[in-house]
Amino acid sequence: MGKKRKAGDGASVEDSGKKVEEMAVERPKRTLLGWKDKTEVVEEKDDESGQVFRNKEKVLVSCSRRITFRYRHLMTDIVSLLPHCKKESKIESNEIKAQSINELVELRNCSSCLFFECRKLKDLYLWLAKSPNGPSVKFLVNTVHTMEEMKLTGNHLKGSRPILSFSSNFDNDPRWKLMKEIITQIFGIPKDHRKVKPFFDHIYTFSIADEHIWFRNYQVVTQGGIEKTTLVEVGPRFCLNPIRIFAGSFGGPTLYENPLYVSPNQIRALEKEKKTGKYLNKIKAKAKRKVHELANPIEGDEFADMWRED
Amino acid sequence: MNMSKNDSGSESEGEELPLLEPSKKAIYNREGLLECLEEIRWPEDVKWIHKLTIDHVQDQDIDVNDDITREMAFYTQALEGVRQAYAKVEKMGGIPFFRPADYYAEMVKSDSHMLRIKSRILQDKKQIVEADERKKSREAKKISKQVQSQKLKERAKSKKDDIESVKKWRKQRQQSGYAPGKDEELLNSMLESGTATATGKKRPGVAPGDRTGGISKRGAKFGKGIPNSGRPGGGKNREYKDSKFGNGGRKGGRKQNTAETTNDIKGFNRGFKVNKRRKI
Numbered sequence: 001m002g003k004k005r006k007a008g009d010g011a012s013v014e015d016s017g018k019k020v021e022e023m024a025v026e027r028p029k030r031t032l033l034g035w036k037d038k039t040e041v042v043e044e045k046d047d048e049s050g051q052v053f054r055n056k057e058k059v060l061v062s063c064s065r066r067i068t069f070r071y072r073h074l075m076t077d078i079v080s081l082l083p084h085c086k087k088e089s090k091i092e093s094n095e096i097k098a099q100s101i102n103e104l105v106e107l108r109n110c111s112s113c114l115f116f117e118c119r120k121l122k123d124l125y126l127w128l129a130k131s132p133n134g135p136s137v138k139f140l141v142n143t144v145h146t147m148e149e150m151k152l153t154g155n156h157l158k159g160s161r162p163i164l165s166f167s168s169n170f171d172n173d174p175r176w177k178l179m180k181e182i183i184t185q186i187f188g189i190p191k192d193h194r195k196v197k198p199f200f201d202h203i204y205t206f207s208i209a210d211e212h213i214w215f216r217n218y219q220v221v222t223q224g225g226i227e228k229t230t231l232v233e234v235g236p237r238f239c240l241n242p243i244r245i246f247a248g249s250f251g252g253p254t255l256y257e258n259p260l261y262v263s264p265n266q267i268r269a270l271e272k273e274k275k276t277g278k279y280l281n282k283i284k285a286k287a288k289r290k291v292h293e294l295a296n297p298i299e300g301d302e303f304a305d306m307w308r309e310d
Numbered sequence: 311m312n313m314s315k316n317d318s319g320s321e322s323e324g325e326e327l328p329l330l331e332p333s334k335k336a337i338y339n340r341e342g343l344l345e346c347l348e349e350i351r352w353p354e355d356v357k358w359i360h361k362l363t364i365d366h367v368q369d370q371d372i373d374v375n376d377d378i379t380r381e382m383a384f385y386t387q388a389l390e391g392v393r394q395a396y397a398k399v400e401k402m403g404g405i406p407f408f409r410p411a412d413y414y415a416e417m418v419k420s421d422s423h424m425l426r427i428k429s430r431i432l433q434d435k436k437q438i439v440e441a442d443e444r445k446k447s448r449e450a451k452k453i454s455k456q457v458q459s460q461k462l463k464e465r466a467k468s469k470k471d472d473i474e475s476v477k478k479w480r481k482q483r484q485q486s487g488y489a490p491g492k493d494e495e496l497l498n499s500m501l502e503s504g505t506a507t508a509t510g511k512k513r514p515g516v517a518p519g520d521r522t523g524g525i526s527k528r529g530a531k532f533g534k535g536i537p538n539s540g541r542p543g544g545g546k547n548r549e550y551k552d553s554k555f556g557n558g559g560r561k562g563g564r565k566q567n568t569a570e571t572t573n574d575i576k577g578f579n580r581g582f583k584v585n586k587r588r589k590i
Contacts, residue, residue, distance in 0.1 A: 053352065053353060053356050053360060055352075055360055080418050081418065134346070135346045135350070150427055150430045153427050155417050155418060155419045155424055156417065157415055157416070157417060157418070158415070158416045158417055158418050159416075161362060162362065163362050163363075163392065163395040164361070164362055164363045164364065165363075165365075165390075166363060166364070166365055166366065167366050168366060168368055171365070174343040174344050174347065175338075175343055177343075177344075181347055181351050184361055188360075188363070191359060191360050198405075199406060199407065199408060199409040199410075199413070200395065200399065200408075201409045203388050203391050205366075205384050205387050205388045205391065207372070207383070209372040209374050209383075210372075210374040212374075214380075214384065216384045218385070218388045220392050226393060226396045229389070229396075230389075231385060231388050231389055231392070234419075245343065247342060253342075254337050254339075255337070255339045255342040255343050256337060256338055256343060257336040257337045257338070258336065259333045259336035260332050
């Protein structure tokens with residue numbers, strides 16, 4: 001259990017630690033669960049200045065209305081993976097505006113937001129946003145597999161902290177660097193969160209392949225020792241295609257725009273266009289044939305009358 | 311047709327271009343991105359235990375379209391990550407890494423879901439085993455057919471050889487000047503009928519009252535088929551019916567029930583179908 005401290009208590013904690021050492025014979029403190037016999041651990045400090053780093057990240061998870069079941073299941077999976085998140089009810093599509101969502105995030109005391117936006121019952125867009133000052137990233141989500149699926153046989157503790165494994169090409173480019181930072185802050189679970197369980201039994205991998213971020217979640221299975229460790233996939237699986245990075249949260253000036261991105265609408269339109277014009281093509285072909293036949297008349301057959309008996 | 315295709319092609323090519331080539335107008339504000347990163351990033355000297363991030367050096371690009379190599383790459387990345395994280399946690403000391411076997415707590419997937427997964431896996435395994443067995447039995451059947459036909463051929467051949475040898479022997483006897491005696495006649499009749507029925511001696515494998523010469527016991531092998539061709543008449547059905555109802559001859563108590571057959575209820579219907587899907 002994390003010990004609660006008052007703000008600006010850094011120095012006094014150390015003092016109390018010394019006191020406990022001095023008066024070790026004193027009777028242990030009584031708690032609800034029995035006697036507390038251990039001396040309280042003084043919280044470690046991260047640097048010389050005496051400031052303690054505390055991760056107070058809270059993530060708001062929400063989605064748009066008219067989301068399909070598969071994407072909704074993906075969202076619930078992510079909710080079950082993040083003990084430090086708060087789930088918000090669906091947001092009407094006409095209310096999907098930067099201001100209203102930011103207000104929501106602020107109302108729920110959250111510092112970042114995962115927003116699942118489903119369009120046309122087909123395409124899923126995922127917003128990763130830091131609130132209130134940004135930045136935010138918009139992704140297109142591909143190849144979604146949820147935890148429901150039977151092929152993913154692993155399982156792990158609800159609320160244990162994941163190890164986040166990034167492929168090295170995240171450090172190549174400022175945009176990937178920024179995304180890596182946002183992902184670590186949102187998907188990393190705060191160390192002293194009250195719902196956290198104390199072991200490391202799963203790992204997330206984020207790797208960049210083909211300009212997409214691929215997400216996998218594996219359970220760590222061990223038969224004694226690190227050498228005999230194997231991994232079993234737990235799910236969910238998805239693949240994020242970055243579209244844009246904004247400086248603000250859910251809006252603001254664009255910092256990056258994916259030049260390779262083609263919206264799924266455009267792809268569908270192209271496919272449709274390929275199928276059109278069947279009838280027109282046929283008519284054109286007929287006319288062309290006629291012109292060709294007129295231009296190149298067939299010569300009369302010289303042997304046509306050969307066997308005629310007259 | 312060709313012309314029209316070209317027409318539509320030139321129209322659509324203009325639209326397909328963004329698929330192949332990155333657009334040059336795209337914004338990429340590197341300074342802005344780095345500034346943003348500086349703003350939101352955690353302090354540099356944050357202890358690793360807060361972040362739990364591991365960097366994995368990827369040697370080569372992953373081929374996205376090859377499922378197996380891609381997943382393998384992710385797997386190795388994860389495994390490597392676990393090893394590194396374990397080393398780091400060990401170095402810190404005092405923090406347990408693996409979950410002890412007797413630590414029970416709420417899991418991400420519910421027990422009922424895990425049970426479903428388990429049953430699915432078992433079912434899959436069972437299906438594979440069953441398919442294998444079916445395949446094996448099919449092959450065994452093929453082989454047994456071959457063996458059977460070979461046996462029949464061999465039998466016919468040996469019979470032919472026997473008859474030939476006897477004929478040879480008789481010719482030799484005639485040539486050496488023996489008059490045909492009683493035995494000779496017997497042999498002749500035997501050769502003509504092909505069996506030993508004329509002797510009136512005890513025939514092996516035939517019931518005493520059986521006038522068919524043991525055909526009923528042998529099933530329909532030579533019953534209705536073409537005689538001496540080695541081809542059985544009818545199929546399995548005929549064979550079974552012949553063995554059940556017989557074709558001639560006394561049944562010798564074969565159709566009477568015994569204690570075993572009265573207790574055997576294999577052939578009875580249960581009378582109603584049990585709905586396996588019904589929830590109990």
